[in-house]
Amino acid sequence: MPAQGKHRRPKSSSPLTRGFVAAGTGGAALALPLIGATGANAADQGAAPVALPQAAAEAQLPQQRAAEPRQAAPAAAPKTGTRTYSVVSGDSLSKIAADQDVRGGWQKVYGDNREVVGENPSLIFPGMKLTLGGKAPAAAERKATAPAPQQQRTERVERTDKRAEQRTESRVEQRSQKRTEKRAEQRTEQRTESKRQTQRSGFSAPVPSGVSTPYRASGGSWSSGYHTGVDFRASSGTPVKAVAAGTVVSAGWGGAYGNEVVIRHNDGRYSQYAHLSALGVRSGQSVSGGQQIGYSGSTGNSSGPHLHFEIRTGPGYGSDIDPLGYLRNNGVPL
Template sequence: MPAQARRIALPRAARIGIATAVTGVSFALPLVTAMSAQAHPAPAAAVTAAPAAAPADRAQASSQESYRVVSGDTLSKIADAQHVDGGWQALYDHNREVVGGNPDLIFPGQKLVVAGQAAPAKPAAPAKPAQPSAQDAAPATTAAKPQAQLEVQTEAAKPSAQLQTQLQTAAPTTAVAAVPVAAASTFVAPLANPKLGTAYGVAGSMWASGHHTGQDFVASTGTPLRAVGNGVVVKAGNGGAYGNEVEIKLADGHYAEYAHLSSIGVKIGQTVKAGQQIGLSGATGNVTGPHLHFEIRNGSEYGSDINPVAYLRAHGVAL
């Protein structure tokens, strides 16, 4: 019996040992799992933290980016192309010292800091369409205000019926009276009862320029000559081939030249009025007989002549 009991006890011990071993393994597995979870927390945290850190890095890098202006650029174009958060206003605010006081005036070669750059694929992007719709609604309200103001201003600007009648009655009288007075007081012919002689522009070897630079008026020696318009005398003396000459700078900037005078009645620097006598006609200088050689010039010197008859006629003088 003791031997048999020992044989029976051995299998029991083995069973107990096996059961104990199995139980120990079952306890060990949860323990290993728990320990593994505690020993390796970093990978899970790294996976979670990496995406959050990336946008911040990109934002920091984009805030330091720069853009060099090329021909045809505007702040609006650059802001759209670079996805600048806040548009051209934000871009201008960050580069005010470079651009200056006028945001519409930028030059090729300027280096702009592209700050606050918005990511193109930003999750919040789908929410932006709601913003334009609000902006689209604003102009409709704003546009109505100027229209209302315009209507009010238009009504206020309309003259009364009585004032309209007064204006319509007075206007024709004023217009008719002003034109003849202005024409008569501004320009006159260089002498009374003018009779045209050799015309302006006639070709010939007797003239240094190859053509007649003025308009001749038939006048015997001693015929009074007069200023064709208001002006200042700039020449009064002997002019070589022109003989005794007088030149007047007219109020509109042209010059009136009188040549071959027998006597001069004005001095340099003297102010003259249209119709005022400036001298007497004669035959001094290179001439074949007494007459008035009259020129209109763009400048004071010889060679800047224009057609004097056309000039005087354009100013209301009958020739």
């Protein structure tokens, strides 16, 4: 009987040999030890790699994957609820806290953004970035977002200039309104004074309008070579009034004068109203100053609607005198 221990396998035999346990007829079946330990031991000893059969390599893959360390999944970013708010014109910390529903009110906003706002919580500027729901960025970042001193000075100057411009515009509007009111008062006073003078003197203008053709204007349109009266601007149908009390000398057709009325006044002067569209008095009738005697028109030798008015020393043509001078001398402002 051979001595014990003389048939032990040499140490140099391949570790893979010990791994084969059985081979079946239905295909190669390979039982392997944990390759992690054996392979690592062989690598440490500098052993040459051994080529495995394909079936053995495929069987080894699940064990290799199980032995490999798993990489940890990236951690999800914490949700802090912090948000950034950009200050706009008209903002205040209390308004921002109310609008943005900040718990703790403006004190919370100020406490979280003290480095951004500074020592005065009432002094914030458009464009300033405030953190709501957490602490504000560091002072270095605050300097980058806060308005520069030069920008602050420029904004203050612009606000000052705008307020000065608004005050100037307000003063100009007030002065313009005062001038308008003063002119209206002057016109009212003039009309009132005219009425007073008319009441005192009994004289008035024949129509409430200005002169279009003056007295003694020269030209071939008149048979005498000049204008014997004045033409007042008056559209057709404008009421015509007697300039003073008197008696109607004539009322009817006057040839080139069209429909006309001639009145003899108490001072011996005569007034003529020509080119009328309609008559309102008759010959022999007494009239008072300011009484309506007809309507203006364009009858007779006329280029368009107006009132031809004369003052005469007699009832007929050729005894004319300055009509405006006569009315002014009797207190009628023209």
